[in-house]
Amino acid sequence: RAPFSGRPARIRVLACAMERPCTSSKEEKRAVQAIISYVGQTSTADFAVPEGDSKKSSSEDPPCPLMHSGKRRRKEHKSSSLVTSYTSKIVRKHYHKLIGSMTSNPSLTHLDLTRNNVDATMASALSKMLEKSTTLLHLNLSHNKIADEGCLAITGALAKNMDTKLRELNLSYNMVYNEGGISIGQMLRQNSSLRVLKLRQCGIFVEGAKAVMAAVARNATLQKLYFANNSTWIDGADVVAQMLAVNTTLNYLDISKNLLYIDGTKAVAKGLIVNQTLEELLMSSNEIEDEGAKALSAALRMNKSLKLLVIHDNLITGKGAKHIAQALQKNDTLQNLHLCDNSIQASGTEAIAKAVRKNLGIKILHIAANELNAGGIKALTRVLARGGSVTELNLSNNKLEDEGAKHLGAMLATTPCIRDLALRRTRFYWEGAAALALGIACNNSLEALDLSYNRLQPEGVGRLASSLETNFTLKRLLVRQRESSGSVHSGTYAGIEKIMGEYLQRNINQDIHEMKLALLMGTQKRVGATSALRKSLRNTAIADLRPLRHVWQFLWDSKGGAF
Numbered sequence: 001r002a003p004f005s006g007r008p009a010r011i012r013v014l015a016c017a018m019e020r021p022c023t024s025s026k027e028e029k030r031a032v033q034a035i036i037s038y039v040g041q042t043s044t045a046d047f048a049v050p051e052g053d054s055k056k057s058s059s060e061d062p063p064c065p066l067m068h069s070g071k072r073r074r075k076e077h078k079s080s081s082l083v084t085s086y087t088s089k090i091v092r093k094h095y096h097k098l099i100g101s102m103t104s105n106p107s108l109t110h111l112d113l114t115r116n117n118v119d120a121t122m123a124s125a126l127s128k129m130l131e132k133s134t135t136l137l138h139l140n141l142s143h144n145k146i147a148d149e150g151c152l153a154i155t156g157a158l159a160k161n162m163d164t165k166l167r168e169l170n171l172s173y174n175m176v177y178n179e180g181g182i183s184i185g186q187m188l189r190q191n192s193s194l195r196v197l198k199l200r201q202c203g204i205f206v207e208g209a210k211a212v213m214a215a216v217a218r219n220a221t222l223q224k225l226y227f228a229n230n231s232t233w234i235d236g237a238d239v240v241a242q243m244l245a246v247n248t249t250l251n252y253l254d255i256s257k258n259l260l261y262i263d264g265t266k267a268v269a270k271g272l273i274v275n276q277t278l279e280e281l282l283m284s285s286n287e288i289e290d291e292g293a294k295a296l297s298a299a300l301r302m303n304k305s306l307k308l309l310v311i312h313d314n315l316i317t318g319k320g321a322k323h324i325a326q327a328l329q330k331n332d333t334l335q336n337l338h339l340c341d342n343s344i345q346a347s348g349t350e351a352i353a354k355a356v357r358k359n360l361g362i363k364i365l366h367i368a369a370n371e372l373n374a375g376g377i378k379a380l381t382r383v384l385a386r387g388g389s390v391t392e393l394n395l396s397n398n399k400l401e402d403e404g405a406k407h408l409g410a411m412l413a414t415t416p417c418i419r420d421l422a423l424r425r426t427r428f429y430w431e432g433a434a435a436l437a438l439g440i441a442c443n444n445s446l447e448a449l450d451l452s453y454n455r456l457q458p459e460g461v462g463r464l465a466s467s468l469e470t471n472f473t474l475k476r477l478l479v480r481q482r483e484s485s486g487s488v489h490s491g492t493y494a495g496i497e498k499i500m501g502e503y504l505q506r507n508i509n510q511d512i513h514e515m516k517l518a519l520l521m522g523t524q525k526r527v528g529a530t531s532a533l534r535k536s537l538r539n540t541a542i543a544d545l546r547p548l549r550h551v552w553q554f555l556w557d558s559k560g561g562a563f
Contacts, residue, residue, distance in 0.1 A: 107135060128157070214243070306333060337352075455481065
């Protein structure tokens with residue numbers, strides 16, 4: 001049972017966690033019988049045959065014959081690829097028995113066959129189970145070899161089964177090509193249960209993409225579509241636009257790396273103007289350039305539903321960033337903007353910062369790897385220091401150097417909103433770390449700071465450690481350095497690391513106590529804690545857990561707010 005999750009335990013049968021490859025047909029037969037017996041007996045919610053991970057079974061289920069833990073498991077990790085390859089052969093050889101056992105299990109809800117070399121023949125056998133299944137909710141066949149024939153069998157079975165309750169289907173990293181894409185489209189026209197469909201890197205080209213998007217337009221249940229790393233092209237983008245104009249249920253769409261270019265982006269933007277339900281759009285690595293950014297900015301002015309826009313690696317310069325900034329001044333719904341791996345430089349950064357100051361809806365801003373220097377950071381910090389609502393800022397992989405770090409330190413000393421700041425590989429030394437330490441000492445909002453792969457040196461790390469003496473909010477600090485300058489786990493940093501850990505642990509414990517008090521007193525209504533979480537927090541020993549990182553990740557979400 002996951003800590004504080006309140007959800008029933010899931011039993012995972014891991015065929016790859018066998019102690020050693022079977023050396024005889026009798027041993028192989030016993031291994032297969034053990035799997036089949038386990039699947040048939042357990043009151044399972046999850047049957048999985050992935051390549052590595054291992055979980056302990058619930059006490060209410062029979063012990064899994066293929067699970068190992070402790071030192072033996074760690075020793076076997078080195079040969080996991082060999083064991084995985086061997087057990088995949090066993091699964092392929094006896095797949096009809098395994099599928100028959102799964103068919104007879106009326107409580108099977110999760111089936112994970114990731115990276116098991118599932119081919120078209122096995123997929124066809126699996127489809128017979130899908131024709132009758134009324135309990136399966138999640139099916140993961142990613143990273144296999146089902147090809148277009150296997151895809152035809154699976155989608156055909158789902159289309160025939162009118163009582164299926166399958167909510168999530170993952171076919172990513174299977175080369176199903178256009179034939180598979182067309183069959184998926186035909187299935188979506190009849191299926192009314194799917195909520196999530198993952199088709200990353202499936203070799204689907206224009207015709208297949210058109211079939212999928214046209215079917216999504218008519219589908220009334222699908223909520224998330226992962227379609228990255230395919231080849232929609234400009235012709236397919238027109239169908240995407242038509243889908244966005246008609247569909248009223250889709251709230252997540254990933255069309256990254258789909259060769260959309262400028263014209264395709266313009267088509268998608270037209271659909272966004274009409275669409276009022278899509279909340280998250282990912283369009284990275286499509287080479288949309290400044291003209292595409294201009295088209296998206298026009299859509300942002302009219303769209304009132306989009307909350308997340310990811311346009312990494314799209315050859316956008318400062319000119320395109322200015323277009324987006326102008327749209328942000330009129331858009332009050334967008335919350336997350338990701339512009340990493342572009343070339344917006346100082347001019348684009350300043351324009352975005354001014355827009356963010358006026359637009360209080362923007363919470364997360366990622367502009368890593370955008371050829372920023374100290375001048376661009378100065379313009380950014382000057383604006384953010386005056387106000388704004390940004391709580392998460394990512395400036396990694398920019399040439400900030402010590403001068404830029406000084407500007408950021410001055411901003412941290414005055415701004416009350418930044419909670420998460422990432423400065424990985426920003427090329428500053430101990431002087432920049434010292435400037436940041438001054439800002440951290442005065443800051444009362446920062447909770448996470450990533451300074452990895454900079455040349456902080458012992459002097460800089462020491463300054464950061466001393467700044468935590470007066471800072472009671474920072475709970476996560478990463479200072480991993482380049483190999484050439486030494487590791488934080490070496491003897492030079494051992495004492496400093498211990499001091500930093502104690503201060504960070506103090507801050508975490510303080511928040512745990514505050515959360516516990518708020519839940520017990522009922523004074524914090526916005527904390528919607530589950531009964532399991534409330535019961536766990538009543539335990540007086542919770543403050544003595546070391547470390548409390550697993551507690552922290554369940555108490556707070558990725559945006560820094562309480563559940």
